Amino acid sequence: MxxxxxxxxxxxxxxxxxxxxxxxxxxxxxxxxxxxxxxxxxxxxxxxxxxxxxxxxxxxxxxxxxxxxxxxxxxxxxxxxxxxxxxxxxxxxxxxxxxxxxxxxxxxxxxxxxxxxxxxxxxxxxxxxxxxxxxxxxxxxxxxxxxxxxxxxxxxxxxxxxxxxxxxxxxxxxxxxxxxxxxxxxxxxxxxxxETVRKNAPAGEPVPVFLYDSGTDQPFTAGNQVPPNEIIEFAGGRNVFAGLDARWTQVSWEAVVQAAPEVIIILDYGDQPAQEKIDFLESSPITSGLPAVVQDNYYVLDYNEGISGPRNIDGLEGFAEYLRTLER
Missing domain, CATH: 3.40.50.1980 (Nitrogenase molybdenum iron protein domain)
Known part of the structure; x- marks a missing residue:
């Protein structure tokens, strides 16, 4: 940019x-x-x-x-x-x-x-x-x-x-x-x-995507009123919590398991590194069997690409490139 x-x-x-x-x-x-x-x-x-x-x-x-x-x-x-x-x-x-x-x-x-x-x-x-x-x-x-x-x-x-x-x-x-x-x-x-990203999105059924913001007892994720929802949609994915009319919101791990995401976006905070969140997902008996975890399908989204700002466009382009190369 x-x-x-x-x-x-x-x-x-x-x-x-x-x-x-x-x-x-x-x-x-x-x-x-x-x-x-x-x-x-x-x-x-x-x-x-x-x-x-x-x-x-x-x-x-x-x-x-x-x-x-x-x-x-x-x-x-x-x-x-x-x-x-x-x-x-x-x-x-x-x-x-x-x-x-x-x-x-x-x-x-x-x-x-x-x-x-x-x-x-x-x-x-x-x-x-x-x-x-x-x-x-x-x-x-x-x-x-x-x-x-x-x-x-x-x-x-x-x-x-x-x-x-x-x-x-x-x-x-x-x-x-x-x-x-x-x-x-x-x-x-x-x-x-x-528009260029949307035109080049992968054909076929959108891949189910879970955004993991933070939280271990209960995860915070993106509802349909924050930029990651459209980053996922425009790139050719489907936010598994797009039905929640909310911004950043808390859900249950049971709901995540039921959604069976094939890709997990990790929001990378300055004080909560992405790798710590990945380690938790892989060690927790609740999430270790998720398709995205089993297949090691993680995409790290910078904090500033996820909150409202010009870097939303960079986040969209980066995630779209990831999805285009994803083997399903």
Whole structure:
């Protein structure tokens, strides 16, 4: 994936702006650009951020892919996220501040003097931890939520399929920062790559696939509201839990055994290596007889390829290549 040139995009956020046919854009007397963009179905007025804070790789990657590094103050990266040095945007991460490896919290955001926080609902934003869009609104700090995570967000539900949600986020962030052309370019490129994968998916009955996120007593897996569900489907597989109208969710090992997956995708966390999960599957008497385990059919999906972000496209292409070479 090619790293975009960032500096040339800054001019798009400056200068006089007129009303746009696709939404309200005005310029205040101070020259600040203002635009109204939906946030989980709620119209929100944004001014162009200069000190954005991103939570997790998916948030930062969206900003970096749009060429917005100069508008990013820093990032919060919990231990589950693999090292940023492995990112396609490693050089961009190096240009901004690493703020914390803790969960997102209000004090951190205030101390950073952030003017925008980008995160997901229940993945960054949280009622329990006291950092929600409403609370930040009251503090005068703007917020942007991943559209994919709006499935769980109370009050303004917006249900968009995961890959479409990624494209929606890029378009909305493009409007917030005034880089609509760059966003349109990216979305067109990503749509082409997805369509190429779908056209080349293996013929025949889709292979049953189980995504193993984490958990030993009961496994966490992907329902139909998160990117891996479509990664599996578009590549030519069938998520054995696609019938669950949920995001990341807990199931039983009995249900996994009954589904008899022929392939297991292992989500590779920074603090929960894939090999540890494979070792568990092979040693547990419950899972050691699964067709995928017996046949050693594992595919390791990077954490940032599984959460909403540009690397979903890389994850799709990698898994599609794996399925095309799989002997059944």
């Amino acid at each position: 090619t790293t975009p040139h960032r500096r040339s995009l800054l001019a798009l956020t400056a200068g006089a702006l007129t009303l746009s046919a696709c939404g309200a854009e005005v310029e205040s007397s101070s020259g600040t650009r203002t635009v109204t963009v939906d946030r989980c179905g709620e119209p929100v007025e944004y001014t162009t951020p200069q000190r954005a804070v991103a939570y997790e790789g998916g948030s930062a990657d969206k900003l970096f892919a749009l060429g917005l590094t100069d508008h990013v103050h820093g990032y919060v990266m919990p231990p589950a996220n693999p090292p940023v040095e492995e990112s396609p945007w490693a050089s961009e991460y190096a240009e901004v501040e690493f703020l914390s490896d803790d969960l997102l919290n209000r004090e951190l955001v205030v101390d950073a003097d952030a003017d925008l926080v980008v995160a997901g609902w229940n993945s960054g934003f949280s009622d329990q931890r006291g950092i929600t869009p409403e609370i930040l609104d009251g503090l005068g700090i703007q917020s942007f939520m991943h559209t994919e995570s709006c499935f769980n967000y109370p009050g303004f539900p917006e249900h968009v399929d995961p890959f479409e949600a990624l494209f929606t986020d890029l378009e909305r962030l493009g409007r917030i920062f005034g880089v609509e052309d760059r966003a349109a370019e990216l979305v067109a490129e990503y749509r082409d790559r997805v």
